[in-house]
Amino acid sequence: MNKPRTLFEKVWEAHLVRPETAETPAVLYIDLHLIHEVTSPQAFTELRQRGLRVRRPDKTLATMDHSTPTTPRNHLGIIPVVDPMAISQLEQLRKNCAEFGIPLFELGDENQGIVHVIGPEQGLTQPGMTIVCGDSHTSTHGAFGALAFGIGTSEVGHVLATQCLLQRKPKTCAVRIDGRLGPGVTAKDIILALIAKYGVGGGTGYVFEYMGEAIRALSMEERMTICNMSIEGGARAGMVAPDDTTFEYIAGRPFAPKGADFEAAVARWRTLPSDEGATFDHELTLSASELKPMITYGTNPGMGIPIDAPVPRPEDMPDARSRAALDKALAYMGLEPGKPLLGHPVDVVFIGSCTNSRLSDLRQAAQFFRGRKVAPGVRVMVVPGSQQVKRAAEAEGLDRIFKEAGAEWREAGCSACLGMNDDKVPPGKYAVSTSNRNFEGRQGPGARTMLASPLTAAAAAITGVVTDPRTLLN
Numbered sequence: 436m437n438k439p440r441t442l443f444e445k446v447w448e449a450h451l452v453r454p455e456t457a458e459t460p461a462v463l464y465i466d467l468h469l470i471h472e473v474t475s476p477q478a479f480t481e482l483r484q485r486g487l488r489v490r491r492p493d494k495t496l497a498t499m500d501h502s503t504p505t506t507p508r509n510h511l512g513i514i515p516v517v518d519p520m521a522i523s524q525l526e527q528l529r530k531n532c533a534e535f536g537i538p539l540f541e542l543g544d545e546n547q548g549i550v551h552v553i554g555p556e557q558g559l560t561q562p563g564m565t566i567v568c569g570d571s572h573t574s575t576h577g578a579f580g581a582l583a584f585g586i587g588t589s590e591v592g593h594v595l596a597t598q599c600l601l602q603r604k605p606k607t608c609a610v611r612i613d614g615r616l617g618p619g620v621t622a623k624d625i626i627l628a629l630i631a632k633y634g635v636g637g638g639t640g641y642v643f644e645y646m647g648e649a650i651r652a653l654s655m656e657e658r659m660t661i662c663n664m665s666i667e668g669g670a671r672a673g674m675v676a677p678d679d680t681t682f683e684y685i686a687g688r689p690f691a692p693k694g695a696d697f698e699a700a701v702a703r704w705r706t707l708p709s710d711e712g713a714t715f716d717h718e719l720t721l722s723a724s725e726l727k728p729m730i731t732y733g734t735n736p737g738m739g740i741p742i743d744a745p746v747p748r749p750e751d752m753p754d755a756r757s758r759a760a761l762d763k764a765l766a767y768m769g770l771e772p773g774k775p776l777l778g779h780p781v782d783v784v785f786i787g788s789c790t791n792s793r794l795s796d797l798r799q800a801a802q803f804f805r806g807r808k809v810a811p812g813v814r815v816m817v818v819p820g821s822q823q824v825k826r827a828a829e830a831e832g833l834d835r836i837f838k839e840a841g842a843e844w845r846e847a848g849c850s851a852c853l854g855m856n857d858d859k860v861p862p863g864k865y866a867v868s869t870s871n872r873n874f875e876g877r878q879g880p881g882a883r884t885m886l887a888s889p890l891t892a893a894a895a896a897i898t899g900v901v902t903d904p905r906t907l908l909n
């Protein structure tokens with residue numbers, strides 16, 4: 436009998452070109468390399484300097500997402516770029532892709548979008564693959580049972596040149612999420628609660644495998660939301676074993692295998708889930724049935740509370756270090772300890788990002804906007820994760836619901852998730868955001884971010900204050 440193996444171990448071992456030794460990391464073969472305009476320019480410069488080509492342009496795909504404007508198209512159907520920094524980054528990516536033969540979904544293209552939204556949507560992201568990108572939220576693709584993680588720019592260069600990566604083997608951690616979510620509680624609340632419970636360092640050194648009844652019940656889009664934020668819990672990657680939900684999602688997508696090839700792929704993918712009796716180096720647990728909608732009050736994604744809980748008080752913290760961190764976070768956020776966040780005024784609502792900008796997220800948010808108006812003085816940006824999501828949402832009239840309520844319906848991109856484009860939260864203002872990071876200045880200098888689900892964000896948009904979305908459910 437072979438030793439029972441975890442999902443991670445199966446994918447890892449299947450991609451080993453050379454195992455790790457005490458002196459050298461393992462050499463891992465990479466199935467899919469995604470690139471975007473921010474972390475790729477220096478990698479191409481390096482290739483040019485060394486006279487190297489891209490080893491597998493057919494296993495590489497580029498998109499424009501971080502610095503792209505999301506302003507509506509002009510009368511010619513063009514999204515004009517005015518920021519000089521963005522122009523330069525986008526131009527470089529275009530030039531690099533043309534020179535090295537890499538397919539590119541550029542601004543204005545019908546397939547353009549956030550890198551972690553388009554991979555799955557195109558059927559490029561598949562179970563059992565190794566997937567990398569110069570971007571920390573590459574963990575999103577782990578929802579398909581792929582080993583997917585972010586790499587640095589010099590590693591982007593290595594993968595471009597060799598289609599391989601040097602990597603030390605991470606440890607495994609089972610994340611068991613039992614029970615069922617209650618009404619108004621979503622995948623986003625699972626991951627915010629997990630990180631609040633175990634901290635932003637809870638997963639350091641591990642690859643998470645999410646399992647349990649609550650995970651099995653989730654759609655692919657919900658599983659992506661959870662895997663997306665694995666990195667915010669410190670994990671190297673997050674994975675979910677593929678099942679029928681996974682295969683149904685992939686079937687028929689442009690880059691998915693077709694016909695008999697698809698059947699053969701599914702048969703292979705069915706062997707990936709962790710074997711009975713496989714052991715993990717560590718285990719974390721969470722009970723889905725006990726969860727409430729979550730919101731963050733601080734300046735890292737672990738500083739989260741159930742929406743009806745008071746903001747923690749420094750004197751209740753276990754040690755001096757966490758007291759000091761909380762003091763600093765509350766000073767930045769302008770929040771009082773011991774007071775509830777419920778009812779706190781909100782200036783901006785951002786519904787988007789690779790965490791929560793897919794069709795099901797927009798549908799959830801739309802259910803609160805339908806027949807209602809955005810609260811006076813609140814700016815609401817709804818930003819689909821890709822052009823495909825945008826078209827699908829428009830086909831079912833979601834754009835009209837948002838616009839009639841007084842929200843902005845924008846073009847696809849990272850947008851206000853990070854202050855790298857024109858979509859920013861003004862200094863000192865409060866945003867409820869469906870993105871994944873609430874660091875100081877993340878949404879613009881001085882911006883104050885509260886992370887939450889699309890339902891909680893939509894509830895705040897309608898009421899103008901932090902609101903328990905369960906009070907708005909029909």
Ligand SMILES: CC(C)[C@H](C(=O)O)[C@@H](O)C(=O)O
Pocket residue numbers: 473474501569570571572585853
């Ligand atoms: C710009 C990019 C390198 C960065 C990342 O790695 O995650 C961004 O996507 C982010 O979310 O902070």
Ligand code: SF4
Pocket residue numbers: 500501549550551570572788789790848849852853870871
């Ligand atoms: S949407 Fe945000 S988190 Fe995702 S890739 Fe873009 S900047 Fe990073």
